[in-house]
Structures are given as C-alpha cells and as structure tokens.
Amino acid sequence: MDIVDLVQDPSAWVALVTLVVMEVVLGIDNLIFISILTNKLPVEHRVKARRVGIGLALVMRLGLLATVAWIVQMTEPVFEVFGEGFSWKDVILIGGGLFLVWKATKEIHHNVDPEEHGEDFIAKSNTTGFASAIGQILLLDLVFSIDSIITAVGMTPHLPIMFIAVIAAVTVMLVAATPLANFIEKNPTIVMLALGFLLMIGTTLIAEGMGFHVPKGYIYAAMAFSAAVELLNMLARNRRKRAAGDS
Incomplete structure (x- = not known):
C-alpha cells in the first residue's frame, strides 16, 4: 500500500492516532528518567543535554524502525535457562530493568541519606558528566524503543505510520522535557515519587524479560x-x- 492509499484509508488514521498515543504514554517512563538525570547537571547544560539526548534517541529509534524485520526476530528464543527460553529482547529488557532498578535505588539512597556520603560526594554527583548523561539516556531509550517497536508491529504493518508516530511522540518529549524537569526540581517530594515510578518500571521490565506479563x-x-x-x-x-x- 502506497502513501496515497494510506492517506485515504480510515483504518490507517485510526492506527496512527492509536500508535501516537501509545508512544507518548510509553515515553513517560523515559521522560521521567531524563528529567531526573539531567537535573544533576550544571544548570547551563541541562536544556542542551535534554535536547541532544532526545534528538539522538529519535535518530536511534528511526534507525531501529528501518531494521524492523530484524527487531521482530529478536523475540525468538536463542538460549534456555532451566528449561525457560530467552530471546535477545528478554535479555535487553532484563538488563535495562536491572540498570533502572540500580539507578533508582542509588538516587533514592542519596536523597534519603545524603550526609552519609559527605559534601564532596554530593558535589560530584550534582555535576554528572554531560557525556555520561547522554549515554545513559540512549541506553535506556534503546530498551524502551525495542519494546515499543515490537508492540507497534503488532498494531500496524505500515512503516510510514510507525515513523510518523515515533516522530510525533519524540516531539512531545522535546516540548515536555524542560517543564517536567523544572517541576520535579522545584518539588522534592515529586523526585521521590518519580524515583519510585522508575523502580516499579525497572522491576516490571525484569518481570517481562523473565516471561511474566504485567499489563x-x-x-x-x-x-x-x-x-x-x-x-x-x-x-x-x-x-x-x-x-x-x-x-
């Protein structure tokens, strides 16, 4: 089906709207992580880090969509542990979940008991390297991207719809990133709530990777x-x- 046929097909428009909403909702997890991570940077670097991180994440997602046939094959089991088959998707979800649980737990510990580490440690943690922040944003976005792309493939077979949905969702992330980060920074209790969300999301990713479906x-x-x-x-x-x- 070419672009003209897609534009004239009502079901394609329904699929597009549904997919955009799904991508935006799934992007909330990533946006919370980006907000907390970039708020640790010096003030003058925060907006740039969000834009660069989300921009590179968009490029990575579009690149993954171009290899969607390979991404779908990642759901096939490649090895077994105690009779349970694991695919590359499962491995990525488990690895991303463990990273998210570790990161959220570390940040919760620092917020609850900062005195234990001393002022020097806190000063260092508040100036997280720009490159390190970008790397962590891309690492987690890779995990969420593979999961969302596989979900998108189940909703529509049309690549143009997937591309448009991803671009729309990332655009929303770019617009919402700074206001959300500022809101989180001004409300310390929101920081703890957001970290709790990340902890729950990380645990869910691990469960999904282990074969336990969590709606x-x-x-x-x-x-x-x-x-x-x-x-x-x-x-x-x-x-x-x-x-x-x-x-």
Missing part, C-alpha cells in the same frame, strides 16, 4: 493514582502555607 494499564493506573494523591498533598501544603502566612 501496562495496571502500571500506568498505579502511577496516575500516586501522582493524583501527591497533587492533593501539594495543594494541602500550599494551603497550609498560605494560612500560616495570613495569620
């Missing part, structure tokens, strides 16, 4: 509920501050 709707419903509770807490705190100021 993503449950994950995002839990995240939305937790965010709503924290929003109510923030409103209550602001109201108490205003009341204390008036008195």
